[in-house]
Amino acid sequence: MGAFFRALDFAGVYANCFLFGILPPVMAWIHRSQQRKRSPDSSEDILPGGNAVLLILFVIAVVLAIWH
Structure with missing residues (x-):
């Protein structure tokens, strides 16, 4: 039973990651x-910082x- 929980924990970490x-x-x-293909002049972004972030x-x- 312990091996099952270890395997489940291992699989869960990668799925969550x-x-x-x-x-x-x-x-x-x-x-x-x-969004840029549709309207190149649009400056609204979901995440500030650009592609670097x-x-x-x-x-x-x-x-x-x-x-891990």
Whole structure:
């Protein structure tokens, strides 16, 4: 039974990392790129800071996924 809980914990960490760490920056980047294609003069962004902030968040999530 202990091995099952360890495996569940292992799988849960990577699922949570993917869902809450990697997907949000990717989704925000996709939204920004689609929004700029529709209206290039639009300056409204969901996340301030530009693509650099999205890249930093993505890199942190990937490093934490690998590190764990």
